[in-house]
Amino acid sequence: MIDYDGLWPDTTPYLAPEVLAGIAADAARADREGRISERGLTLLRESNWPGLAVPEKFGGQGAGLLLCCATQRELAAADPGLAIALNMHLFSIGLMVEHWRRRADVSWLLMEAIATQGRLLASAFAEPDLGGSVSRSTLRARRDGASWVVSGRKAPCSLAGVADLVCLQAQTEEADPRVLVALLPMSAPGLRVERTWDALGMRGSASDTVLLEDCAIPDELVFYQARAGAEDDDVLTAGVVWFALTVTAAYLGVAQAARTAAAELLRRGRISHLGARRADLPSYQAAVGQASADLLALEAGCAGLAARMDAGADPATLIEPALAVKERAAVAVPAAVAALVESCGGMAYGANGALSRLWRDAQAIRFHPPTGPAVRQYLGRRALGVPARLDLDEAAPWLIERTAAERNG
Structure with missing residues (x-):
């Protein structure tokens, strides 16, 4: 796994190397059988992962959004299916934390039970x-x-x-x-x-x-x-930011694992008539470089926005860039993994190979709500200065009514 100094915090106190190694060792079997890794769940429960985002005063580990994104990135590099499943737990806890911070009600009792009893939340x-x-x-x-x-x-x-x-x-x-x-x-x-x-x-x-x-x-x-349909609620807005960034971080972990696997294959693979390894040839270096540039831009955007959220920024000011990062990741992550697979040639296409598995996993980023059509419509309307909601709205009756009113003076 490639780390970028200055972007992501150290996750070792929360995900020990031996825990990640144990999770990674079971990932291929979980994929093959189409079942979640029970070994991975056990290792994470023993590490108090369920309480990662719960405030320390309620028995959790008190991780902010940036640290949660960093752990998701590491976890997804080890086992994408397990990570994306647990991302939903993490998002729900984040939503509860944001609600409690703004409402200060008895919802802390639910968080305390989750953290102290190691409960998992779908x-x-x-x-x-x-x-x-x-x-x-x-x-x-x-x-x-x-x-x-x-x-x-x-x-x-x-x-x-x-x-x-x-x-x-x-x-x-x-x-x-x-x-x-x-x-x-x-x-x-x-x-x-x-x-x-x-x-x-x-x-x-x-x-x-x-x-x-x-x-x-x-x-x-x-x-x-x-x-229903309200999108000016501060808790909902904060929840969307949490989900957009943690899910992006998970798929960045998938992509970085693919880059690590591709680098190993490119160092082993040779072009016989050139008498050189693929990794030594400028054409292959450029292909990996382009994928790396796209991924690093996403890494910086995701980490930077998560840090802003932790610093107390108003979620309403972050929802557009957070959704933009997620939407860009839905295009760039599958494309980057595909380019890496192509660079490695047919040896990356084996049904049991890590790269082919990671390529399949990367495709799922397109289907997490809010999905592409709604996000693109929302961002476009915001940019044009017209009313925008994350509900996909093709008929736009409010727009028809407003236009008619403007025409009638």
């Missing part, structure tokens, strides 16, 4: 037909006494089959609906997991389906709520 925010929205839900929550009753389907949901708790959102059935975000035990009545994950890459992420059938969520487990 994030059930993705839904079929949601279109990548981060502020809505297709699940409807109806009131029943002191609880909300929810039915619906969450997929894909990383860690679904191995987590202790699930963080999910649902939308109330009101004239002015709200989105509720709650924590629920995976053993809750009406909740079950269906093993459905069989994808091209990130096969070891346990991203299965969570089914809810008249599942009751008590009020005390709802730790955040906002108007």
Whole structure:
């Protein structure tokens, strides 16, 4: 793994080299079998990783966003599927921390339980037909006494089959609906997991389906709520920044692992009629150099924004650059890994090789919400000075109404 002095903090106190080595040793098997690495989960629980982002006063390790990104980068270099699954735990904890800092309510009790008991948290925010929205839900929550009753389907949901708790959102059935975000035990009545994950890459992420059938969520487990579709909420904004940067860092770990693997193959591979190793030839050096330039620019952007967040910057000022870094990574990371594979030639294309596995894993970056179409629309509208939301809005009725009003004076 390549480290850049001045960009990333030392992660050794949080991810010991022997822990990373143990995780890496199980990554190929987890990918082959399409199951999350139980050995990796055990090693991380023993290292108190579940409490990484929980404040120290609540029994956690108190890591800020920059350190969380750095650990995700290292973890993904060892086992991408495990890292991307655990990124959802990390994002949910980050959302809880940001909520607690702004609301100072009893949500700290949930964080303390996670940190002190080593609980793993699945994030059930993705839904079929949601279109990548981060502020809505297709699940409807109806009131029943002191609880909300929810039915619906969450997929894909990383860690679904191995987590202790699930963080999910649902939308109330009101004239002015709200989105509720709650924590629920995976053993809750009406909740079950269906093993459905069989994808091209990130096969070891346990991203299965969570089914809810008249599942009751008590009020005390709802730790955040906002108007559906609202994107001016400070907690939601902070959560988007957390997710955009931690998920980018994870895929940067995938790309850096691919560069390390490619460098080894290029040092071994030869061009016989030139009597030289591929690594010694300017054409191959340039290909690796271009991939390195693209990745290093992303590394700097991701680390710099995470450091700004830790320094207390208003998340509203960081959401555009954070989404831009994530969107650029969705293009540059798969392209860089593909260029590295191509440079190594056919020896990198073997089904059991590390590079081919990393190439498959890199493709998944395109599908994390908010997805490309919504992000590009949002950034374009912000740049043009027109109203913008992260909900994909092709019809733009508000724009039609505003234009008509302007024409009528």
